[in-house]
Amino acid sequence: MSIPLRQKLAIARYLLSKKLKGERRYPLVLMLEPLFQCNLACAGCGKIDHPDEILKKRLSVEECLQAVDECGAPVVSIPGGEPLLHKDMPKIVEGIVRRKKFVYLCTNALLLKKRLKDYTPSPYLTFSVHLDGLKARHDASVCQEGVFERAVEAIREALARGFRVTVNCTLFQGESAEEIAEFLDFCMDLGVEAVTISPGFQYERAPRQDVFIRNPETKELFRRLFRLGKQRGRKKWRLNHSGFYLDFLAGNRAYACTPWGNPTRNVFGWQKPCYFLADEGYAKSFKELMETTPWEKYGTANHPKCANCMAHCGYEPTAVADTLAHPLKAAWVAWFGPRTSGPMAPEPIPAYLQKEQPLPKPAEAVE
Numbered sequence: 001m002s003i004p005l006r007q008k009l010a011i012a013r014y015l016l017s018k019k020l021k022g023e024r025r026y027p028l029v030l031m032l033e034p035l036f037q038c039n040l041a042c043a044g045c046g047k048i049d050h051p052d053e054i055l056k057k058r059l060s061v062e063e064c065l066q067a068v069d070e071c072g073a074p075v076v077s078i079p080g081g082e083p084l085l086h087k088d089m090p091k092i093v094e095g096i097v098r099r100k101k102f103v104y105l106c107t108n109a110l111l112l113k114k115r116l117k118d119y120t121p122s123p124y125l126t127f128s129v130h131l132d133g134l135k136a137r138h139d140a141s142v143c144q145e146g147v148f149e150r151a152v153e154a155i156r157e158a159l160a161r162g163f164r165v166t167v168n169c170t171l172f173q174g175e176s177a178e179e180i181a182e183f184l185d186f187c188m189d190l191g192v193e194a195v196t197i198s199p200g201f202q203y204e205r206a207p208r209q210d211v212f213i214r215n216p217e218t219k220e221l222f223r224r225l226f227r228l229g230k231q232r233g234r235k236k237w238r239l240n241h242s243g244f245y246l247d248f249l250a251g252n253r254a255y256a257c258t259p260w261g262n263p264t265r266n267v268f269g270w271q272k273p274c275y276f277l278a279d280e281g282y283a284k285s286f287k288e289l290m291e292t293t294p295w296e297k298y299g300t301a302n303h304p305k306c307a308n309c310m311a312h313c314g315y316e317p318t319a320v321a322d323t324l325a326h327p328l329k330a331a332w333v334a335w336f337g338p339r340t341s342g343p344m345a346p347e348p349i350p351a352y353l354q355k356e357q358p359l360p361k362p363a364e365a366v367e
Contacts, residue, residue, distance in 0.1 A: 002194035002238035004164075006123055007075075007102050014074045015324060025260045025290060027073040028317045031275045033266035034059040034092065038082040040108055042142045043172075047081060055081075057267040061088050065095045067265040070286040077104045077128070077262075079275070084111040090118040097124040104128040106168060110147065112154035121162040126193070128168045129155055133175070133183050141172060155190060165192050166240055170200045177224035184229075184237045194240035198312040199249075218310055219251030219344060226250055227340040241312060243334030245319035249310060251344035253322075257299040257306065261317020263289060273298045275313050277305055301348040 003011075011028075018026045037055040038048050048055065059067075068076055076096050083089055084107050096103045106128045119125065132141035135148040158165050167187050171180065180197075187195050199218045226246070229237055239246065247253050259274040269282035270289035277298070283289035299314075300306045323330040 002240055004123060010100075010102070011074050015320070019324060025295070027071050027263050027286075028261045028320060029075040029077050029313070030068060030071045030073040031262050031264040031313065032059075032064055032067055032076050032078050033080065033264060033275075034064055034078065034083065034086050034089070035081045035267065037085055038080055038108075039085065039110055040082070040142050040144060040147070043140075054267065058086055058088075059265075059267055061091045061095065064092045064265075065099075067286070068096055068099060068101060071263060071265070073101075073263075075102045075104070077106060079106045082108055082111070084115050089115075093119060093125060097122050100124060102126070104166070106130060108142065108147065109151035109154040112151075113157050116154075116158060116161060116163070119163070121164075123164070126164040126166055127155075127158050128166045128196070129192075130168050130170075131183075131187075132170050132172065133179065134186060137175070137179065137183075141170075152190065155192065159191055166194050166196060167192050168196045170198060171218075171221070172200050175221065177221060177228055180221075180225050181228045181232070185232075188236060188238065192238075194238040196240045196312065199310050218308075219249065222246075222249040222338075223251065223340045226338050230337055230340070241316060242319045242323055242330070243338070244322050244330055245312060245316045247333050247338040248315055248319060250338035250340060252339050253319075254345040254347055255315050255318045255322070256301065257309065257314040258317040258321065259298055259314055260290060260293075260295060261320075262313040276309070276311065301350050304350070307350070 015028075035055075035058050036047050036050055038045075041048060078089075078092070083105055086092070089105070093103055093105060102124050104126045107130065109127075109129045112127065112129070129151055131148065131151060132138045138148040138151075139145050155165055155167075167190075169183070184195060184197075244253060248255050257274075262275060263286065264271040264275040265286075269284055270286055271278070271282055272280045272289065272293045273295060283292060297303055298306055300309055
């Protein structure tokens with residue numbers, strides 16, 4: 001993991017306190033979504049498929065900070081929409097930083113250069129810039145030419161001003177391991193702190209459904225990618241993930257989703273059960289979300305809407321919990337990297353696909 005020591009220690013203290021209290025379900029990252037409006041219309045995004053009156057809605061500064069206090073997670077990720085469209089975003093970020101929470105402000109970077117003057121560099125603030133690959137791939141993904149170059153220019157400016165900057169990359173259908181490796185090389189040369197990389201989730205409302213990568217293909221893709229990484233030098237790519245999550249992407253671990261690990265607060269309320277499933281209802285408070293959501297209904301083995309999902313917001317918390325339970329194994333994977341050959345961990349047969357098996361016929365009597 002390419003995370004500063006201060007952040008690692010804060011998260012470790014938080015996790016240890018939860019473990020000592022015997023808490024089974026607790027948040028790791030708050031997904032704070034103050035608006036759905038965006039200045040792009042990406043092929044794989046279902047967030048902007050709302051009427052204008054919804055796209056114009058904003059969470060207030062007070063609502064955002066109340067959500068941070070209610071949830072208590074040590075990390076706050078602010079996705080969208082495009083958060084920099086929110087006129088009070090500097091005040092929201094300032095309030096989160098004042099609470100010594102680590103905030104990842106996600107952005108497509110079209111407005112980043114213009115807005116940098118509104119923020120102060122801090123170890124608690126990271127700009128997470130969305131890039132889905134190199135120029136041709138990224139511009140095709142966001143359905144607009146020239147976005148990649150503007151984003152890269154903004155990244156360089158933010159780094160020059162002393163801000164923490166990471167890249168958030170979503171993988172879609174048709175990508176090759178070689179392309180992704182070249183992109184990761186580019187990001188390292190660019191000087192960003194780390195890259196978050198995850199297969200795209202199949203939003204029901206997304207304009208294009210043919211862009212999403214499927215589960216078996218995802219694992220093979222990551223195995224080829226990690227194989228290339230080992231050939232190029234194991235230490236070269238800085239990925240913002242636990243070793244166990246990367247091992248999961250490579251098909252070496254069969255994990256169940258931990259949706260409560262990344263709870264979402266948006267303009268409708270606290271979203272059940274996670275950031276991706278938008279039609280499962282909302283709670284009025286974080287406490288209500290945790291106590292009334294039927295968590296056992298969700299996950300790839302339990303709900304058809306969750307099929308093919310390997311997104312970090314659902315599985316990174318599971319990997320972190322597994323790391324706490326098996327620190328020596330986790331250290332081994334973190335040091336040597338995921339296994340890239342051999343059998344993959346078997347996936348459970350989804351409950352909604354299982355059929356009752358007929359009872360075997362009684363054996364015929366032998367005279």
